[in-house]
Amino acid sequence: MDRAELTTEQVLKRDIPWETYMTTKLITGTCLQLLRRYDNRSESYRAQLLDDDGPAYIRVFVSILRDITKEETVEYVLALIDEMLTANPKRARLFHDKSLANEDTYEPFLRLLWRGNWFIREKSCKILSHIISARPKAREGIISNGEASYSKSKLTTIDDVLKGLVEWLCAQLKAPSHPTSGVPTAISCLSTLLREPLVRSSFVQADGVKLLVPLISPASTQQSIQLLYETCLCVWLLSYYEPAVEYLGTTRTLPRLVEVVKGSTKEKVVRVIALTLKNLLTKGTFGAQMVDLGLPQIVQSLKAQAWSDEDLLDTLNQLEVGLKDNIKRLSSFDKYKQEVLLGHLDWSPMHKDPVFWRDNITNFEENDFQIICVLIMILDTSGD
Amino acid sequence: MNDADVSKQIQQMVRFIRQEAEEKGNEISVSAEEEFNIEKLQLVEAEKKKIRQEYERKEKQVEIRKKIEYSMQLNASRLTVLQAQDDLVSSMKEAAGKELLNVVHDHHGYRKLLKELIVQSLLRLKEPAVLLRCRKDDLGLVESVLDSAKLEYAEKANVHPPDILVDTIVYLPPAPSHHHAHGPFCSGGVVLASRDGKIVCENTLDARLDVVFRKKLPEIRKWLFGQFAA
Numbered sequence: 113m114d115r116a117e118l119t120t121e122q123v124l125k126r127d128i129p130w131e132t133y134m135t136t137k138l139i140t141g142t143c144l145q146l147l148r149r150y151d152n153r154s155e156s157y158r159a160q161l162l163d164d165d166g167p168a169y170i171r172v173f174v175s176i177l178r179d180i181t182k183e184e185t186v187e188y189v190l191a192l193i194d195e196m197l198t199a200n201p202k203r204a205r206l207f208h209d210k211s212l213a214n215e216d217t218y219e220p221f222l223r224l225l226w227r228g229n230w231f232i233r234e235k236s237c238k239i240l241s242h243i244i245s246a247r248p249k250a251r252e253g254i255i256s257n258g259e260a261s262y263s264k265s266k267l268t269t270i271d272d273v274l275k276g277l278v279e280w281l282c283a284q285l286k287a288p289s290h291p292t293s294g295v296p297t298a299i300s301c302l303s304t305l306l307r308e309p310l311v312r313s314s315f316v317q318a319d320g321v322k323l324l325v326p327l328i329s330p331a332s333t334q335q336s337i338q339l340l341y342e343t344c345l346c347v348w349l350l351s352y353y354e355p356a357v358e359y360l361g362t363t364r365t366l367p368r369l370v371e372v373v374k375g376s377t378k379e380k381v382v383r384v385i386a387l388t389l390k391n392l393l394t395k396g397t398f399g400a401q402m403v404d405l406g407l408p409q410i411v412q413s414l415k416a417q418a419w420s421d422e423d424l425l426d427t428l429n430q431l432e433v434g435l436k437d438n439i440k441r442l443s444s445f446d447k448y449k450q451e452v453l454l455g456h457l458d459w460s461p462m463h464k465d466p467v468f469w470r471d472n473i474t475n476f477e478e479n480d481f482q483i484i485c486v487l488i489m490i491l492d493t494s495g496d
Numbered sequence: 497m498n499d500a501d502v503s504k505q506i507q508q509m510v511r512f513i514r515q516e517a518e519e520k521g522n523e524i525s526v527s528a529e530e531e532f533n534i535e536k537l538q539l540v541e542a543e544k545k546k547i548r549q550e551y552e553r554k555e556k557q558v559e560i561r562k563k564i565e566y567s568m569q570l571n572a573s574r575l576t577v578l579q580a581q582d583d584l585v586s587s588m589k590e591a592a593g594k595e596l597l598n599v600v601h602d603h604h605g606y607r608k609l610l611k612e613l614i615v616q617s618l619l620r621l622k623e624p625a626v627l628l629r630c631r632k633d634d635l636g637l638v639e640s641v642l643d644s645a646k647l648e649y650a651e652k653a654n655v656h657p658p659d660i661l662v663d664t665i666v667y668l669p670p671a672p673s674h675h676h677a678h679g680p681f682c683s684g685g686v687v688l689a690s691r692d693g694k695i696v697c698e699n700t701l702d703a704r705l706d707v708v709f710r711k712k713l714p715e716i717r718k719w720l721f722g723q724f725a726a
Contacts, residue, residue, distance in 0.1 A: 307526060307529070341519070345523075348526075349526065352530045380516065380519060380520070383520075383523070384523065387523070387527070421520075423524075
């Protein structure tokens with residue numbers, strides 16, 4: 113069987129010899145009991161079981177993953193958990209139940225990220241992100257402390273978990289373990305994780321931002337559009353985080369974003385990119401760059417298209433206003449004068465904006481056309 | 497297309513629509529959370545700034561109050577020092593005053609002194625006729641030197657000897673004693689006046705002490721207080 117293309121359904125068709133495990137003392141009698149009750153039942157039956165005693169089943173799964181290394185069994189249990197979470201994602205909260213406080217529920221999944229076939233890794237990643245997202249939020253800012261307070265030193269703290277996961281994700285982006293689904297899995301996972309400030313800082317520190325950039329390119333197929341959307345989602349989430357914004361300024365992210373938004377027909381892609389641009393507009397030199405890249409005109413043409421989302425229209429309007437403000441600020445005559453007098457002429461927006469020239473034509477007359485004289489001198493002497 | 501295919505397609509569409517909706521929902525939730533964070537941060541910063549300003553103001557007030565207190569204290573202590581210096585100087589003058597009494601007991605010296613005092617007054621007054629007043633106890637001594645004083649003055653001033661009338665009705669008060677500690681007193685010397693009483697030259701020992709004292713006060717202060725003399 114081609115392991116790389118294993119699906120959950122295929123895995124769950126297997127029959128795992130739980131009894132043998134019990135005789136070899138790898139699982140306990142209670143574990144066996146619970147397994148037999150849960151295994152191969154219908155979803156509604158399972159729902160009842162989990163409602164009654166969810167944490168117990170979690171404990172069983174986690175201990176199997178911890179103690180048993182046989183690939184088929186591991187895959188089977190992962191598939192069980194995956195199925196459980198797909199049917200009802202809120203079940204991820206069960207992992208954080210107080211009765212499991214002494215168990216290290218993160219450890220097996222973290223470990224499995226790095227070994228085994230793609231099925232195992234992918235499922236571990238998915239499950240881990242679900243568990244992380246579902247963890248109880250203590251008072252803001254004290255999340256990691258809350259974890260550490262009831263975990264002993266031998267249990268993995270949430271910081272380590274996040275760092276480990278981010279590390280794995282970056283590794284995936286650099287060199288995917290699976291040719292087609294490696295990167296999408298990683299991006300998908302990132303788009304949910306990057307909501308957290310901790311993850312944002314680990315990601316930026318792990319130098320992950322530049323790994324996102326090559327993925328921002330116009331897409332046509334269904335899968336690539338989804339990937340593009342999720343990548344732009346990641347960028348948008350990062351644009352709320354200052355250090356990431358600085359980083360984005362050094363890479364060539366902005367031109368790529370503008371390129372994509374120019375040609376895209378997919379509403380959600382345009383939506384996310386517009387939100388990102390709105391965030392970046394006020395920071396650093398992004399405003400000037402955007403005007404340079406001709407964004408005002410692009411926004412105009414985007415507005416003309418009939419989008420059904422009124423929020424998108426709002427965002428586009430805000431962008432338009434913001435860009436106009438920017439142009440006005442950058443086009444002040446004084447700045448132009450300063451540039452001329454210093455001899456540092458640069459193709460900034462105001463040089464090309466006809467409105468600027470029209471408004472300021474009279475200002476050139478001051479000081480006996482001093483500016484014109486200097487300009488002539490520069491044009492004569494400069495070879496640029 | 498049979499029913500199975502149709503329902504499969506419908507399911508796919510449902511899944512698709514649901515996914516789109518969830519994604520949009522996620523975006524809305526993220527935007528809301530981030531906007532909340534930004535707003536909250538702004539509010540917290542604004543309040544912090546207010547509190548900081550409040551406490552800066554209070555600190556400044558305390559500083560000012562401290563400064564005022566300090567300068568008040570400084571002034572008060574300066575006054576105390578000045579007062580003490582003054583007291584010391586006064587006590588010195590008092591001691592000097594007491595010493596004056598001893599002068600009087602040396603009859604020979606005092607006699608000479610009286611004559612010179614009279615001559616000095618005459619030279620000052622430059623009147624041909626003067627009125628002299630002295631203590632009752634000194635009357636004898638004064639009368640004994642009167643003539644030689646007149647002659648000495650006449651020589652020095654190159655005039656005729658003046659006419660000195662000694663006042664035997666009103667005398668200068670006697671020397672200070674325990675009985676009249678706060679009453680008027682005179683330690684010695686004479687008072688001369690022009691006949692009409694308009695110009696007076698007070699040459700009593702007390703008056704001379706005052707003059708000397710006033711003249712020498714800077715030097716006295718320098719001797720007593722060195723660099724601390726204000």
